Amino acid sequence: MISSIPKWMITLFGNKLSPNVTVIEITFLSLQIKKIRFQGDISEWDFSIGYASVIRVSETEFRNYTVAYHNKENGVFDIIFHIHGNGVGSKFIESLKVSDKLFISPPRGKKLYEQNEQQQSFLAMKPH
Ligand SMILES: Cc1cc2nc3c(=O)[nH]c(=O)nc-3n(C[C@H](O)[C@H](O)[C@H](O)COP(=O)(O)OP(=O)(O)OC[C@H]3O[C@@H](n4cnc5c(N)ncnc54)[C@H](O)[C@@H]3O)c2cc1C
Structure with missing residues:
Protein backbone atom coordinates (compact mmCIF):
# COMPACT_ATOMS: atom_id res chain seq x y z
CA MET A 1 0.00 0.00 0.00
CA ILE A 2 1.37 3.42 -0.99
CA SER A 3 1.40 5.68 2.11
CA SER A 4 1.98 8.99 0.31
CA ILE A 5 0.69 10.38 -2.96
CA PRO A 6 2.18 13.26 -4.98
CA LYS A 7 0.22 16.52 -4.94
CA TRP A 8 -0.57 16.34 -8.66
CA MET A 9 -2.27 12.99 -8.14
CA ILE A 10 -4.29 14.36 -5.22
CA THR A 11 -5.54 17.08 -7.57
CA LEU A 12 -6.47 14.36 -10.06
CA PHE A 13 -8.55 12.51 -7.44
CA GLY A 14 -10.25 15.83 -6.57
CA ASN A 15 -13.39 15.49 -4.45
CA LYS A 16 -12.96 11.74 -4.05
CA LEU A 17 -10.49 12.40 -1.19
CA SER A 18 -12.55 15.17 0.46
CA PRO A 19 -13.78 14.70 4.06
CA ASN A 20 -16.61 12.15 4.09
CA VAL A 21 -17.01 11.34 7.81
CA THR A 22 -17.34 13.27 11.08
CA VAL A 23 -15.90 12.48 14.52
CA ILE A 24 -18.88 12.15 16.87
CA GLU A 25 -17.38 10.53 19.98
CA ILE A 26 -13.94 9.98 21.51
CA THR A 27 -13.06 7.54 24.29
CA PHE A 28 -9.60 7.04 25.75
CA LEU A 29 -9.32 3.33 26.62
CA SER A 30 -5.89 4.17 28.08
CA LEU A 31 -3.38 7.04 27.73
CA GLN A 32 -2.21 5.69 24.34
CA ILE A 33 -5.35 3.98 23.08
CA LYS A 34 -7.94 6.31 21.55
CA LYS A 35 -11.25 4.95 20.30
CA ILE A 36 -13.05 7.22 17.86
CA ARG A 37 -16.62 6.90 16.60
CA PHE A 38 -17.19 8.30 13.12
CA GLN A 39 -20.45 9.05 11.29
CA GLY A 40 -21.01 9.14 7.54
CA ASP A 41 -22.75 7.47 4.64
CA ILE A 42 -21.47 3.90 5.05
CA SER A 43 -24.51 2.23 3.49
CA GLU A 44 -22.46 0.83 0.59
CA TRP A 45 -19.36 -0.11 2.63
CA ASP A 46 -18.22 -3.74 2.92
CA PHE A 47 -16.95 -4.48 6.44
CA SER A 48 -15.48 -7.94 5.73
CA ILE A 49 -13.22 -9.28 8.48
CA GLY A 50 -9.55 -8.58 7.66
CA TYR A 51 -10.29 -5.45 5.61
CA ALA A 52 -8.70 -2.06 6.41
CA SER A 53 -9.62 1.56 5.65
CA VAL A 54 -7.26 4.28 4.52
CA ILE A 55 -7.29 7.58 6.43
CA ARG A 56 -5.95 10.78 4.94
CA VAL A 57 -3.59 11.96 7.69
CA SER A 58 -2.08 14.95 5.86
CA GLU A 59 -2.34 16.66 2.49
CA THR A 60 -0.44 13.82 0.82
CA GLU A 61 -0.12 11.00 3.42
CA PHE A 62 -2.43 8.04 4.00
CA ARG A 63 -2.41 5.28 6.65
CA ASN A 64 -4.30 1.99 7.08
CA TYR A 65 -6.66 1.44 10.02
CA THR A 66 -9.05 -1.36 10.98
CA VAL A 67 -12.72 -0.82 11.73
CA ALA A 68 -13.44 -2.41 15.11
CA TYR A 69 -17.22 -1.91 15.15
CA HIS A 70 -19.86 -0.70 12.72
CA ASN A 71 -23.60 -0.06 12.62
CA PRO A 106 -14.38 2.23 2.53
CA PRO A 107 -12.69 -0.90 3.97
CA ARG A 108 -10.87 -3.01 1.40
CA GLY A 109 -8.35 -5.84 1.24
CA LYS A 110 -7.99 -9.54 0.61
CA LYS A 111 -10.74 -11.90 1.71
CA LEU A 112 -8.82 -13.81 4.39
CA TYR A 113 -11.65 -14.86 6.68
CA GLU A 114 -12.96 -18.39 6.14
CA GLN A 115 -16.40 -18.68 7.68
CA ASN A 116 -16.17 -22.47 8.04
CA GLU A 117 -12.81 -22.52 9.87
CA GLN A 118 -13.18 -22.82 13.66
CA GLN A 119 -9.98 -20.96 14.63
CA GLN A 120 -8.30 -18.14 12.70
CA SER A 121 -5.88 -15.37 13.60
CA PHE A 122 -4.74 -12.28 11.70
CA LEU A 123 -1.51 -10.40 12.26
CA ALA A 124 -0.84 -7.01 10.60
CA MET A 125 2.89 -6.35 10.36
CA LYS A 126 4.61 -3.18 9.21
CA PRO A 127 7.91 -3.66 7.32
CA HIS A 128 10.78 -1.45 8.54
C1 LIG B 1 -3.82 -3.45 7.48
C2 LIG B 1 -3.42 -2.49 8.57
C3 LIG B 1 -4.31 -2.17 9.58
C4 LIG B 1 -3.94 -1.30 10.60
N1 LIG B 1 -4.85 -0.99 11.59
C5 LIG B 1 -4.50 -0.16 12.59
C6 LIG B 1 -5.44 0.17 13.63
O1 LIG B 1 -6.60 -0.27 13.64
N2 LIG B 1 -5.03 1.02 14.61
C7 LIG B 1 -3.75 1.56 14.64
O2 LIG B 1 -3.44 2.32 15.57
N3 LIG B 1 -2.87 1.29 13.65
C8 LIG B 1 -3.20 0.46 12.63
N4 LIG B 1 -2.30 0.19 11.62
C9 LIG B 1 -1.02 0.90 11.64
C10 LIG B 1 -1.17 2.27 10.95
O3 LIG B 1 -1.50 2.13 9.57
C11 LIG B 1 0.12 3.12 10.95
O4 LIG B 1 1.15 2.34 10.39
C12 LIG B 1 0.54 3.56 12.32
O5 LIG B 1 -0.45 4.40 12.87
C13 LIG B 1 1.85 4.35 12.25
O6 LIG B 1 1.69 5.42 11.38
P1 LIG B 1 2.43 6.79 11.67
O7 LIG B 1 2.22 7.69 10.49
O8 LIG B 1 2.03 7.31 13.02
O9 LIG B 1 3.96 6.38 11.79
P2 LIG B 1 4.97 6.10 10.55
O10 LIG B 1 5.10 7.30 9.67
O11 LIG B 1 4.56 4.81 9.91
O12 LIG B 1 6.32 5.87 11.34
C14 LIG B 1 7.01 6.99 11.90
C15 LIG B 1 7.81 6.52 13.08
O13 LIG B 1 6.90 6.02 14.08
C16 LIG B 1 7.30 4.71 14.49
N5 LIG B 1 6.12 3.92 14.80
C17 LIG B 1 5.20 3.45 13.90
N6 LIG B 1 4.24 2.74 14.55
C18 LIG B 1 4.58 2.77 15.88
C19 LIG B 1 3.99 2.22 17.03
N7 LIG B 1 2.86 1.50 16.96
N8 LIG B 1 4.59 2.44 18.23
C20 LIG B 1 5.74 3.18 18.31
N9 LIG B 1 6.35 3.74 17.23
C21 LIG B 1 5.78 3.53 16.03
C22 LIG B 1 8.06 4.14 13.29
O14 LIG B 1 8.98 3.15 13.72
C23 LIG B 1 8.78 5.37 12.76
O15 LIG B 1 9.97 5.60 13.45
C24 LIG B 1 -2.64 -0.70 10.61
C25 LIG B 1 -1.74 -1.01 9.58
C26 LIG B 1 -2.11 -1.91 8.59
C27 LIG B 1 -1.11 -2.25 7.51
Missing part, protein backbone atom coordinates in the same frame (compact mmCIF):
# COMPACT_ATOMS: atom_id res chain seq x y z
CA LYS A 72 -24.90 0.67 9.13
CA GLU A 73 -28.38 1.53 10.37
CA ASN A 74 -27.01 4.49 12.36
CA GLY A 75 -24.17 5.21 9.90
CA VAL A 76 -21.48 4.86 12.59
CA PHE A 77 -18.23 2.95 12.96
CA ASP A 78 -15.36 2.81 15.48
CA ILE A 79 -11.61 2.59 15.01
CA ILE A 80 -9.18 1.96 17.86
CA PHE A 81 -5.92 3.90 17.47
CA HIS A 82 -2.52 3.46 19.09
CA ILE A 83 -1.20 6.97 19.84
CA HIS A 84 2.61 6.75 19.90
CA GLY A 85 3.49 10.30 18.83
CA ASN A 86 6.22 9.24 16.40
CA GLY A 87 4.55 9.57 13.00
CA VAL A 88 2.29 11.79 10.94
CA GLY A 89 -0.58 9.29 11.30
CA SER A 90 -0.36 9.06 15.06
CA LYS A 91 -0.05 12.86 15.44
CA PHE A 92 -3.05 13.45 13.17
CA ILE A 93 -5.23 10.97 15.07
CA GLU A 94 -4.09 12.47 18.39
CA SER A 95 -5.26 15.90 17.20
CA LEU A 96 -8.76 14.75 16.23
CA LYS A 97 -11.67 16.11 18.27
CA VAL A 98 -15.46 15.86 18.15
CA SER A 99 -16.98 17.55 15.03
CA ASP A 100 -13.77 17.23 12.96
CA LYS A 101 -14.31 16.01 9.40
CA LEU A 102 -11.85 13.82 7.51
CA PHE A 103 -11.48 11.35 4.64
CA ILE A 104 -11.72 7.63 5.38
CA SER A 105 -11.93 5.13 2.54
Whole structure:
Protein backbone atom coordinates (compact mmCIF):
# COMPACT_ATOMS: atom_id res chain seq x y z
CA MET A 1 0.00 0.00 0.00
CA ILE A 2 1.37 3.42 -0.99
CA SER A 3 1.40 5.68 2.11
CA SER A 4 1.98 8.99 0.31
CA ILE A 5 0.69 10.38 -2.96
CA PRO A 6 2.18 13.26 -4.98
CA LYS A 7 0.22 16.52 -4.94
CA TRP A 8 -0.57 16.34 -8.66
CA MET A 9 -2.27 12.99 -8.14
CA ILE A 10 -4.29 14.36 -5.22
CA THR A 11 -5.54 17.08 -7.57
CA LEU A 12 -6.47 14.36 -10.06
CA PHE A 13 -8.55 12.51 -7.44
CA GLY A 14 -10.25 15.83 -6.57
CA ASN A 15 -13.39 15.49 -4.45
CA LYS A 16 -12.96 11.74 -4.05
CA LEU A 17 -10.49 12.40 -1.19
CA SER A 18 -12.55 15.17 0.46
CA PRO A 19 -13.78 14.70 4.06
CA ASN A 20 -16.61 12.15 4.09
CA VAL A 21 -17.01 11.34 7.81
CA THR A 22 -17.34 13.27 11.08
CA VAL A 23 -15.90 12.48 14.52
CA ILE A 24 -18.88 12.15 16.87
CA GLU A 25 -17.38 10.53 19.98
CA ILE A 26 -13.94 9.98 21.51
CA THR A 27 -13.06 7.54 24.29
CA PHE A 28 -9.60 7.04 25.75
CA LEU A 29 -9.32 3.33 26.62
CA SER A 30 -5.89 4.17 28.08
CA LEU A 31 -3.38 7.04 27.73
CA GLN A 32 -2.21 5.69 24.34
CA ILE A 33 -5.35 3.98 23.08
CA LYS A 34 -7.94 6.31 21.55
CA LYS A 35 -11.25 4.95 20.30
CA ILE A 36 -13.05 7.22 17.86
CA ARG A 37 -16.62 6.90 16.60
CA PHE A 38 -17.19 8.30 13.12
CA GLN A 39 -20.45 9.05 11.29
CA GLY A 40 -21.01 9.14 7.54
CA ASP A 41 -22.75 7.47 4.64
CA ILE A 42 -21.47 3.90 5.05
CA SER A 43 -24.51 2.23 3.49
CA GLU A 44 -22.46 0.83 0.59
CA TRP A 45 -19.36 -0.11 2.63
CA ASP A 46 -18.22 -3.74 2.92
CA PHE A 47 -16.95 -4.48 6.44
CA SER A 48 -15.48 -7.94 5.73
CA ILE A 49 -13.22 -9.28 8.48
CA GLY A 50 -9.55 -8.58 7.66
CA TYR A 51 -10.29 -5.45 5.61
CA ALA A 52 -8.70 -2.06 6.41
CA SER A 53 -9.62 1.56 5.65
CA VAL A 54 -7.26 4.28 4.52
CA ILE A 55 -7.29 7.58 6.43
CA ARG A 56 -5.95 10.78 4.94
CA VAL A 57 -3.59 11.96 7.69
CA SER A 58 -2.08 14.95 5.86
CA GLU A 59 -2.34 16.66 2.49
CA THR A 60 -0.44 13.82 0.82
CA GLU A 61 -0.12 11.00 3.42
CA PHE A 62 -2.43 8.04 4.00
CA ARG A 63 -2.41 5.28 6.65
CA ASN A 64 -4.30 1.99 7.08
CA TYR A 65 -6.66 1.44 10.02
CA THR A 66 -9.05 -1.36 10.98
CA VAL A 67 -12.72 -0.82 11.73
CA ALA A 68 -13.44 -2.41 15.11
CA TYR A 69 -17.22 -1.91 15.15
CA HIS A 70 -19.86 -0.70 12.72
CA ASN A 71 -23.60 -0.06 12.62
CA LYS A 72 -24.90 0.67 9.13
CA GLU A 73 -28.38 1.53 10.37
CA ASN A 74 -27.01 4.49 12.36
CA GLY A 75 -24.17 5.21 9.90
CA VAL A 76 -21.48 4.86 12.59
CA PHE A 77 -18.23 2.95 12.96
CA ASP A 78 -15.36 2.81 15.48
CA ILE A 79 -11.61 2.59 15.01
CA ILE A 80 -9.18 1.96 17.86
CA PHE A 81 -5.92 3.90 17.47
CA HIS A 82 -2.52 3.46 19.09
CA ILE A 83 -1.20 6.97 19.84
CA HIS A 84 2.61 6.75 19.90
CA GLY A 85 3.49 10.30 18.83
CA ASN A 86 6.22 9.24 16.40
CA GLY A 87 4.55 9.57 13.00
CA VAL A 88 2.29 11.79 10.94
CA GLY A 89 -0.58 9.29 11.30
CA SER A 90 -0.36 9.06 15.06
CA LYS A 91 -0.05 12.86 15.44
CA PHE A 92 -3.05 13.45 13.17
CA ILE A 93 -5.23 10.97 15.07
CA GLU A 94 -4.09 12.47 18.39
CA SER A 95 -5.26 15.90 17.20
CA LEU A 96 -8.76 14.75 16.23
CA LYS A 97 -11.67 16.11 18.27
CA VAL A 98 -15.46 15.86 18.15
CA SER A 99 -16.98 17.55 15.03
CA ASP A 100 -13.77 17.23 12.96
CA LYS A 101 -14.31 16.01 9.40
CA LEU A 102 -11.85 13.82 7.51
CA PHE A 103 -11.48 11.35 4.64
CA ILE A 104 -11.72 7.63 5.38
CA SER A 105 -11.93 5.13 2.54
CA PRO A 106 -14.38 2.23 2.53
CA PRO A 107 -12.69 -0.90 3.97
CA ARG A 108 -10.87 -3.01 1.40
CA GLY A 109 -8.35 -5.84 1.24
CA LYS A 110 -7.99 -9.54 0.61
CA LYS A 111 -10.74 -11.90 1.71
CA LEU A 112 -8.82 -13.81 4.39
CA TYR A 113 -11.65 -14.86 6.68
CA GLU A 114 -12.96 -18.39 6.14
CA GLN A 115 -16.40 -18.68 7.68
CA ASN A 116 -16.17 -22.47 8.04
CA GLU A 117 -12.81 -22.52 9.87
CA GLN A 118 -13.18 -22.82 13.66
CA GLN A 119 -9.98 -20.96 14.63
CA GLN A 120 -8.30 -18.14 12.70
CA SER A 121 -5.88 -15.37 13.60
CA PHE A 122 -4.74 -12.28 11.70
CA LEU A 123 -1.51 -10.40 12.26
CA ALA A 124 -0.84 -7.01 10.60
CA MET A 125 2.89 -6.35 10.36
CA LYS A 126 4.61 -3.18 9.21
CA PRO A 127 7.91 -3.66 7.32
CA HIS A 128 10.78 -1.45 8.54
C1 LIG B 1 -3.82 -3.45 7.48
C2 LIG B 1 -3.42 -2.49 8.57
C3 LIG B 1 -4.31 -2.17 9.58
C4 LIG B 1 -3.94 -1.30 10.60
N1 LIG B 1 -4.85 -0.99 11.59
C5 LIG B 1 -4.50 -0.16 12.59
C6 LIG B 1 -5.44 0.17 13.63
O1 LIG B 1 -6.60 -0.27 13.64
N2 LIG B 1 -5.03 1.02 14.61
C7 LIG B 1 -3.75 1.56 14.64
O2 LIG B 1 -3.44 2.32 15.57
N3 LIG B 1 -2.87 1.29 13.65
C8 LIG B 1 -3.20 0.46 12.63
N4 LIG B 1 -2.30 0.19 11.62
C9 LIG B 1 -1.02 0.90 11.64
C10 LIG B 1 -1.17 2.27 10.95
O3 LIG B 1 -1.50 2.13 9.57
C11 LIG B 1 0.12 3.12 10.95
O4 LIG B 1 1.15 2.34 10.39
C12 LIG B 1 0.54 3.56 12.32
O5 LIG B 1 -0.45 4.40 12.87
C13 LIG B 1 1.85 4.35 12.25
O6 LIG B 1 1.69 5.42 11.38
P1 LIG B 1 2.43 6.79 11.67
O7 LIG B 1 2.22 7.69 10.49
O8 LIG B 1 2.03 7.31 13.02
O9 LIG B 1 3.96 6.38 11.79
P2 LIG B 1 4.97 6.10 10.55
O10 LIG B 1 5.10 7.30 9.67
O11 LIG B 1 4.56 4.81 9.91
O12 LIG B 1 6.32 5.87 11.34
C14 LIG B 1 7.01 6.99 11.90
C15 LIG B 1 7.81 6.52 13.08
O13 LIG B 1 6.90 6.02 14.08
C16 LIG B 1 7.30 4.71 14.49
N5 LIG B 1 6.12 3.92 14.80
C17 LIG B 1 5.20 3.45 13.90
N6 LIG B 1 4.24 2.74 14.55
C18 LIG B 1 4.58 2.77 15.88
C19 LIG B 1 3.99 2.22 17.03
N7 LIG B 1 2.86 1.50 16.96
N8 LIG B 1 4.59 2.44 18.23
C20 LIG B 1 5.74 3.18 18.31
N9 LIG B 1 6.35 3.74 17.23
C21 LIG B 1 5.78 3.53 16.03
C22 LIG B 1 8.06 4.14 13.29
O14 LIG B 1 8.98 3.15 13.72
C23 LIG B 1 8.78 5.37 12.76
O15 LIG B 1 9.97 5.60 13.45
C24 LIG B 1 -2.64 -0.70 10.61
C25 LIG B 1 -1.74 -1.01 9.58
C26 LIG B 1 -2.11 -1.91 8.59
C27 LIG B 1 -1.11 -2.25 7.51
